[in-house]
Amino acid sequence: MRTTNAGITGKALIALALAALTVFGPSHALAQNGAPEEHDRWYVVMMSGERGGWVRNIRTVENGEVTTRSELHIEFRRGSASVSAEVTSEFVERIDGTPVRFSMSQALGAAPVITEYEFGPDGVEMTRSMPGMGAPTKTTEPLPSGEWLTPASAESFARRRMDAGAKRFSVRTIMPENGLEPVLLEYEIVEKTTAEALGKVVPAIKRRVESSSTPGAETIEYVDEQGVLIRAETAMGAMQFDVVLADKELAQADINPPELLVSTLVEPSRPIRNARSTSTATFVLRTKKGEIPDLPETGVQRVKRLDASSVEVEIDTSMPAPAPAGDAQDAELLESTSMLDHDSEDIRDLVTRATRKAGPDKAARAEAMRRFVYTYVTEKGLDVGFATASQVAQTKSGDCSEHACLLSAMLRADGIPSRCVSGLVYVERFEGKRNVFGFHMWSQALVEVDGQLRWVDLDGTLGAKPTDATHIALGVSAMGDSSTNMFVELAPLLGNLEIEVKST
Numbered sequence: 001m002r003t004t005n006a007g008i009t010g011k012a013l014i015a016l017a018l019a020a021l022t023v024f025g026p027s028h029a030l031a032q033n034g035a036p037e038e039h040d041r042w043y044v045v046m047m048s049g050e051r052g053g054w055v056r057n058i059r060t061v062e063n064g065e066v067t068t069r070s071e072l073h074i075e076f077r078r079g080s081a082s083v084s085a086e087v088t089s090e091f092v093e094r095i096d097g098t099p100v101r102f103s104m105s106q107a108l109g110a111a112p113v114i115t116e117y118e119f120g121p122d123g124v125e126m127t128r129s130m131p132g133m134g135a136p137t138k139t140t141e142p143l144p145s146g147e148w149l150t151p152a153s154a155e156s157f158a159r160r161r162m163d164a165g166a167k168r169f170s171v172r173t174i175m176p177e178n179g180l181e182p183v184l185l186e187y188e189i190v191e192k193t194t195a196e197a198l199g200k201v202v203p204a205i206k207r208r209v210e211s212s213s214t215p216g217a218e219t220i221e222y223v224d225e226q227g228v229l230i231r232a233e234t235a236m237g238a239m240q241f242d243v244v245l246a247d248k249e250l251a252q253a254d255i256n257p258p259e260l261l262v263s264t265l266v267e268p269s270r271p272i273r274n275a276r277s278t279s280t281a282t283f284v285l286r287t288k289k290g291e292i293p294d295l296p297e298t299g300v301q302r303v304k305r306l307d308a309s310s311v312e313v314e315i316d317t318s319m320p321a322p323a324p325a326g327d328a329q330d331a332e333l334l335e336s337t338s339m340l341d342h343d344s345e346d347i348r349d350l351v352t353r354a355t356r357k358a359g360p361d362k363a364a365r366a367e368a369m370r371r372f373v374y375t376y377v378t379e380k381g382l383d384v385g386f387a388t389a390s391q392v393a394q395t396k397s398g399d400c401s402e403h404a405c406l407l408s409a410m411l412r413a414d415g416i417p418s419r420c421v422s423g424l425v426y427v428e429r430f431e432g433k434r435n436v437f438g439f440h441m442w443s444q445a446l447v448e449v450d451g452q453l454r455w456v457d458l459d460g461t462l463g464a465k466p467t468d469a470t471h472i473a474l475g476v477s478a479m480g481d482s483s484t485n486m487f488v489e490l491a492p493l494l495g496n497l498e499i500e501v502k503s504t
Contacts (some may be wrong), residue, residue, distance in 0.1 A: 050258035089176035298457035333417035403460035426470035
């Protein structure tokens with residue numbers, strides 16, 4: 001049962017790195033005329049004290065336009081499997097701060113997904129494409145709501161506020177890694193101090209940054225007197241994520257990818273016998289440090305908060321509770337997205353194959369698709385970063401998140417509202433450990449059971465049964481284009497959980 005868990009761990013780490021780009025948005029010096037200054041800077045990425053990759057940030061000014069480009073490369077190991085991710089973003093704006101266009105390319109262990117945004121007077125034209133995976137799709141989205149600044153303008157604003165002696169200030173800006181949803185950055189100047197960069201100790205300003213893209217996380221930045229980022233440190237649960245100013249040679253030096261999976265496995269208070277056959281269970285989840293976030297109530301899961309750091313979770317798979325009335329009208333649960341791209345011909349073909357003998361009942365069709373995904377994904381491993389549903393349809397490979405994305409997309413292609421669940425599941429053996437909970441991902445389908453619409457859990461990595469009571473949901477997502485936020489919210493729990501088994 002290698003793919004039963006831990007795939008989500010890699011996704012959370014990748015999402016944390018993406019979120020880091022929105023926090024570690026380096027502040028830059030201004031030219032004498034007040035315009036953003038051109039630069040090309042390199043940073044080493046550290047994950048839990050080990051080199052895990054690099055970030056490059058480039059700023060050019062040409063023909064009245066300012067282009068800000070960020071490139072991220074990270075590598076890490078999940079057990080014996082190595083995972084790499086390449087993320088490139090670019091934002092083009094005019095000197096006066098008018099947005100022109102921006103783009104985002106993510107290659108998370110699979111073919112890249114490229115999303116491009118072109119600003120118009122009444123909306124934003126979004127184009128999503130995957131080279132070699134069919135024609136691009138285009139939609140028109142509304143302009144971002146509220147007041148916000150383009151990246152270069154936001155950095156200039158932050159620099160001016162610091163020069164004016166402000167101790168606290170905030171700015172709302174668009175960061176390509178977060179799509180069209182503006183990110184609120186809140187700054188607090190802590191003190192003047194020193195920081196080491198490129199082998200030298202230089203004067204620095206220490207400041208605290210909180211970002212709406214990483215709720216609950218706090219970043220400490222050290223910038224020089226010109227506003228150039230020297231070092232940034234973010235702690236999320238047991239994970240430490242840092243970037244440090246470097247030169248190109250050092251940043252791109254050989255990487256020995258750090259192992260970041262085993263430390264996230266959770267040994268419960270006692271083993272669970274016959275876990276795959278459990279139908280009811282009660283657990284207490286506690287964080288070792290910091291508050292535990294609110295956990296979702298799903299069809300089979302009920303949650304009671306005990307105190308700031310602990311919750312009691314009851315799971316009963318025998319009969320899911322009726323779904324909230326508004327879920328059936330939620331168009332987002334049927335949309336084709338970057339990850340759940342069910343408008344692919346490959347996905348529609350798989351639905352036809354999976355449901356050939358299932359009949360018209362939606363619940364029966366959903367279960368038929370779950371069983372099909374289990375057998376269809378033949379290369380079950382941990383070395384895929386985060387593949388889209390159509391990519392999985394072609395490669396037949398991946399871990400729990402690939403199973404979940406493919407199944408959720410197939411459900412939507414068949415007109416069944418679906419979402420993905422990130423959480424924990426119990427396994428008897430995994431990566432040399434016994435009787436542990438690992439981070440996991442599965443699907444939910446909104447189908448009629450006994451005359452009422454209910455959210456039904458469907459785990460595509462299981463053979464005989466669709467789910468069991470050791471599946472603890474930590475978050476649910478429609479997997480829209482900002483779905484990485486779900487994994488960022490999980491990051492503070494990595495390596496930071498204790499689980500008490502009260503009953504099964």
